Amino acid sequence: MKARQKRLVLVGLAIVGVGVAAALALKALQSNISYFFSPTQVQAKEAPADHVFRLGGLVSEGTVKRADDGLTVTFDVTDMAETVRVSYTGILPDLFKEGQGAVARGRLGADGVFYAEEVLAKHDEEYMPPEVADTLKTAHAKGMTEAADAARVAEQTGYGSAAGTVAQ
């Protein structure tokens, strides 16, 4: 083969490779992304019923309940406007606490309860997952309920130090 042909073959292979990789990557991405919804959006039936998504907000005070036996725990997640009950079986992250932000990943059951496969919590006192902060700000802007409280929490975002969420 001449040098030019060889170069063409190599360039052609590279383009085909990149194209195939990109197509596969995008296809795989479709089934692996999970969207974020706030309790208000869930109650308004905007969230998909048959697909994994993430739900986030504040854990309502006094709603965390462990089953008497086993490891199932239920709690309410709120954006100060609407509330969704979450059920999770397993160990909660260290920083999961009532009155604090949390994000759960799972599916919405027919009974309206969100069955979480994974619960993420913030990793220091001042940190709030950006999605949760937005959720609270939105609820505040709409002037729904307890807006002042939501604003206080939302304002905390942007000032965290070492922070984050940890996958279980």
Next chain:
Amino acid sequence: MIPELGHFALILALGLALVQSVVPLWGSFNGRRPWMEMARPLAWGQLTFLAVAFACLLQAFLTDDFSVRYVAEQSNTLLPQIYKVSALWGGHEGSLLLWVLMLGLWGAAVAAFSRNLPLPMISRVIAVQGMVAIGFLLFTLLTSNPFERLFPIPPEGRDLNPLLQDPGLAVHPPMLYMGYVGFSVAFSFAIAALIGGKLDAAWARWSRPWTTVAWIFLTIGIALGSWWAYYELGWGGWWFWDPVENASFMPWLAGTALMHSLAVTEKRGAFKSWTVLLAISAFSLSLLGTFLVRSGVLTSVHAFATDPSRGTFILAFLVIVIGGSLALYAWRAPAVSGGGRFDLVSRESFLLVNNLLLAALALLVLFGTLAPLIYEAAGWGKISVGFPWFNTMFIALSPFLVLAMGVGPSTRWKHDEPGRLARLLWVPLILSLGVLALASTGLMFPGNLWVGLGLGLSTWLVLTHLVSLKERLRNKGGLGGLIGDLRNRSRSFYGMWLAHIGVAVFIVGATVVSNFGSETDLRMSPGDVHEVAGYRFQFNGAQPHDGPNFRAQRGEFVIYKGERQIDVLHPEKRSYLSGGMPMTEAGIDPGFLRDLYVSLGEPVGTQGDWAVRIYYKPYVRWIWLAGILMALGGLLAVSDGRYRTARKRVPVPAGGGLARA
């Protein structure tokens, strides 16, 4: 007074950086020797002032000077002395200071170890280092001054994040930063060569050891981070595809590609512009990593402070660096391209495959990391990309990488006969296919296609490398040749060999732990016994236990294999006195072939029951062992005498094209 001294030293360092980035470069254009000769002393001066600033901050930490805001935020009088040192880089401002100190170290190292480089080249390299330093020093001084005072002075500091109070994490950031910042040297060499308009084999030979050293640090840093996440976060994973992990992994992928591409440029004079592009990419990805970590645009395990002005500054810096260097590349690269020709079956081709795949992987990680930002900016909703996506991408592409990796070392440069390769490699091929078949069908042990693929690929790597070693020794006259090689100056082959074996070890570890590892969440009462993979875990309840700056509930687990007691584990649930933040300290029984791992969740009920997580992690240590092997391979390659003596033989040119103009 001392913190002000540190602040002042930083400002002086910035002043020197300004001089450093202009004078030697200007001198290299109009051939003024005294101006160019200022480059080395300037690099040393830069390091001196940065070291003074660093020492001042360290002094503030060791003396608990809470009048300095950063110290008050990161430290505490109860903090053990060793963590007062590592607390220095526990937060944003201090880690930035560590970053610039390392930049100074690399600059001084370039000045010290490049006596034989032509003067115009070295002055340009150091000038580019100076420009990078300007960016980071401005960033430190304008947005994140670690010496800022606090008034009124708090009587007690806020304490270091308990997660960071750990020996692994004390060394992890310095290693990682040495890697990140180290790529600035490869970047500076590339930019200096572009400015000079001369990219030749000598340039590649100068860049290679620097790139390899940076890569070694980055490899160790990433492995340490993974190890730390494994035992300290308490949830037994070794890689989470967290944005911050990705931020360190992207430069690693680009840096690995760069090392291989530099080999081709040095030996064969080919891939020149591609090599330059990779050098620019590796450093840009390091900067992007910094941006992702510092700006808080992405949710992550260890996102730092989210101050929008900081994010904006780094983004602007990123745009200038990437935009500027790519513009320079577009302008100069056509003048420097060209080089050795090669056939389709040649080592160059296999290294090209390696480079394309590594670049593709780096792009995929970049895409997956930024996808949430892209989606949000486009108004498609808030998404997160799950780790299965990243896993799928790697499982899809890396087999090809590994196949090429097996053939490459046995292939000749420029041209090779397919028949010769087939004769050399048919035995490894048949044997690896055999392993693949055996492990996939599960005839000998429970397995599946993924296990077969993983074990088959590692068999392929090990056997092909044994073949290439045998070939080399045959040409060198047996084992005597090996000793001669190691004693003399042909160590780089063995470095490559060891690092590639490291990859095989990694594949075994990752395959086995992902397919045969187990994780159980359960509720245990004192006296309960649970059996996992032939090991019995007996829970003896949890008792209060006090540490120097924390209180803990300490569980006791006795582990039996058969009737024999093999270990007693004490996982803890800690709460630190300075803050209400609880922490899980896992109990681990480590082993070469398996880890047994227990962590406490939370107390449940009133009878002393605990939510407990028990892991069986076979071969998990092999993952970090692989990191050690790769780093050792890198060290062996760098110690190759060729890099020292060969430089002496390089005739000293009067400078690049522009220097003459």
